[in-house]
Amino acid sequence: MVKIKVTPWEVSGEVDYKKLIKQFGVSEIDNEILSRIKKHTKELHFMLRRKIFFSHRDLKWLLEEYEQGNKFFLYTGRAPSGPIHLGHLMPWVFTKWLQDKFNCELWFQFPDEEKFLFDRNLSFEEVQKWTYENMLDIIALGFDVKKTHFIIDTKHAGLMYKEACKVAKKISFSMVKASFGLKEDSNIGQIFYTSMQAVPAFLPSIIKGKNVPCLIPHAIDQDPHFRLTRDILPKLGYYKPASIQCQFLPPLSGVKGKMSSSKEYSIYTIDSPKEVEMKIKKYAFSGGKDTIEEHRKKGGNPDVDVSFQYLKFLFEPDDAKLEKIYEDYKCGKMSTAELKEITIEKINRFLKEHQKKREEAKKQVERFVYK
Numbered sequence: 549m550v551k552i553k554v555t556p557w558e559v560s561g562e563v564d565y566k567k568l569i570k571q572f573g574v575s576e577i578d579n580e581i582l583s584r585i586k587k588h589t590k591e592l593h594f595m596l597r598r599k600i601f602f603s604h605r606d607l608k609w610l611l612e613e614y615e616q617g618n619k620f621f622l623y624t625g626r627a628p629s630g631p632i633h634l635g636h637l638m639p640w641v642f643t644k645w646l647q648d649k650f651n652c653e654l655w656f657q658f659p660d661e662e663k664f665l666f667d668r669n670l671s672f673e674e675v676q677k678w679t680y681e682n683m684l685d686i687i688a689l690g691f692d693v694k695k696t697h698f699i700i701d702t703k704h705a706g707l708m709y710k711e712a713c714k715v716a717k718k719i720s721f722s723m724v725k726a727s728f729g730l731k732e733d734s735n736i737g738q739i740f741y742t743s744m745q746a747v748p749a750f751l752p753s754i755i756k757g758k759n760v761p762c763l764i765p766h767a768i769d770q771d772p773h774f775r776l777t778r779d780i781l782p783k784l785g786y787y788k789p790a791s792i793q794c795q796f797l798p799p800l801s802g803v804k805g806k807m808s809s810s811k812e813y814s815i816y817t818i819d820s821p822k823e824v825e826m827k828i829k830k831y832a833f834s835g836g837k838d839t840i841e842e843h844r845k846k847g848g849n850p851d852v853d854v855s856f857q858y859l860k861f862l863f864e865p866d867d868a869k870l871e872k873i874y875e876d877y878k879c880g881k882m883s884t885a886e887l888k889e890i891t892i893e894k895i896n897r898f899l900k901e902h903q904k905k906r907e908e909a910k911k912q913v914e915r916f917v918y919k
């Protein structure tokens with residue numbers, strides 16, 4: 549089997565999610581687990597219905613604990629290193645839904661050393677700016693300030709470092725090399741880093757003085773960290789964290805990879821309506837035919853059409869409406885220009901609201917930071 553390259557710092561080539569399930573050893577989100585979730589949430593988020601969140605570890609156990617009154621907390625994070633694009637938002641939109649439905653605490657980590665260590669050109673000054681900017685986007689998504697705690701690795705080092713050392717002591721260099729593709733000449737900060745990302749999975753247990761189950765929603769590329777975390781936490785006397793993984797939002801150029809600021813154009817949360825329009829019109833890969841005549845006759849391919857995928861992944865929660873667009877595009881009744889118009893309109897409507905909330909978030913930041 550050809551290995552797909554997906555590590556926390558590199559995703560290349562075509563990502564086949566079915567293969568990744570095998571390669572990573574995660575479990576598929578099946579209908580049984582979905583109905584189990586639905587028992588508690590009454591409805592299913594469209595990212596679950598559409599299997600955009602497609603795999604998990606130990607969700608069954610987590611729900612069993614929950615059913616017995618042992619409530620879990622959520623943990624996710626963002627390594628600040630640049631502006632937020634639409635792809636980043638996906639797991640957080642879902643995390644917000646989980647917080648609402650299960651009424652749980654969220655611990656949100658900002659590992660401000662991560663990209664400093666992994667990106668040669670990034671200074672701590674720049675990271676500091678992005679930490680603040682990224683926090684605005686996260687707050688704008690509507691997390692409950694009373695139940696959400698931001699932890700910033702360098703700021704909360706006093707709280708985290710000792711715990712990270714306990715994790716680090718159980719990880720050998722060869723384990724890290726194998727899990728993350730690090731090399732002999734990787735800097736030693738990179739080798740240590742994963743132990744910092746493990747800490748929020750058990751920090752609430754330490755603070756509360758009792759074991760609390762943890763659920764980590766994240767994009768699949770972060771799984772190598774949590775595979776290690778899950779190996780180690782029981783050795784330190786904590787539960788293994790459960791996790792749930794989502795696919796990547798496709799890049800503008802086509803449906804098989806990951807939207808990435810470092811490689812090409814992305815749509816950012818601070819883009820103007822004109823920029824969004826230009827990016828979708830100019831760069832969004834289309835599943836349409838070359839001429840409108842041919843398109844009307846033979847129809848388009850929504851499965852490879854990036855505008856359609858953005859509706860499916862983020863912007864059209866209504867299954868019936870999405871299905872109608874799918875059918876209309878496939879049979880040629882809807883043209884590429886029309887489909888792009890719908891997507892542009894949806895993204896811009898979302899961003900207008902988001903940008904307003906992002907402004908308002910400036911007054912809130914301090915209240916979200918853990919004290």
Ligand code: TRP
Nearest residue numbers: 623624625626627657745766770
């Ligand atoms: N490593 C993640 C990134 O590159 C940030 C992160 C820290 C994270 N803790 C997490 C992501 C927990 C998901 C879940 O952005």
